[in-house]
Amino acid sequence: MEELSRKERRKLLREQKKSEKQNQKVFVNLKKLFITLFGCLVIGFFGFKVYKWATAPVPTVSGVSVEAKDDDWIKGNKDASITLIEYSDFQCPACKTYAPMIKKLSEEYKDNIKVVYRHYPLPQHKNAKAAAYGAEAAGKQGKFWEMHDLLFEKQEEWSNEGDITEKLSIFAESLGLNKDEWRADYESQEVKDAVNADVTLANMINLSSTPTFLLNGEKITIRNYEDIKSKVEEKLKSN
Structure with a gap:
């Protein structure tokens, strides 16, 4: 085999280096292209998510908006795309049965769902509206959900009594609330208006029983926790 001269070897080396630079340049350009395409995909994906959220239709029932409001009692992630609204009555035995189930759901899916409680004290339950006032008044001191749980837990203790104001006051004290402030709020028109606003909306969407559940604006029937x-898992998969 004929040995290359020094001049030929230098020429060959220059050509090899030139080829390597060209290959490196192609690689760098491909890398930049890949990064750009990947960035576009990421931006497009999240952009679509934001667009989907921003343009999503407002949940309605019977043509009436039922989306969660800032002044609703909410558990979980307030920015979640899944909303479970419960219209409930503190004197309703069925509502008491469902209460632990909904509490468990709000804890298990706390990052993915917002659970909304709305009052719908039924006329046949003589103490239901007073109990709703008691919970609203507790909410003024940041203890709505604690009073909510206590009212259901001790439902048998107050549901068949006459005037339950004193019983509710004892509950408020057990939660560490200022009794005088609680009593003033309990008797206030503001608290009554808050409960009545929920009832008015419930009547507008033709509710007639408790508990009634709306999952992203759709009335649903719940048989058990599973x-x-x-149903929540299905909504998560579709988002």
């Missing part, structure tokens, strides 16, 4: 859990 049932509501599966």
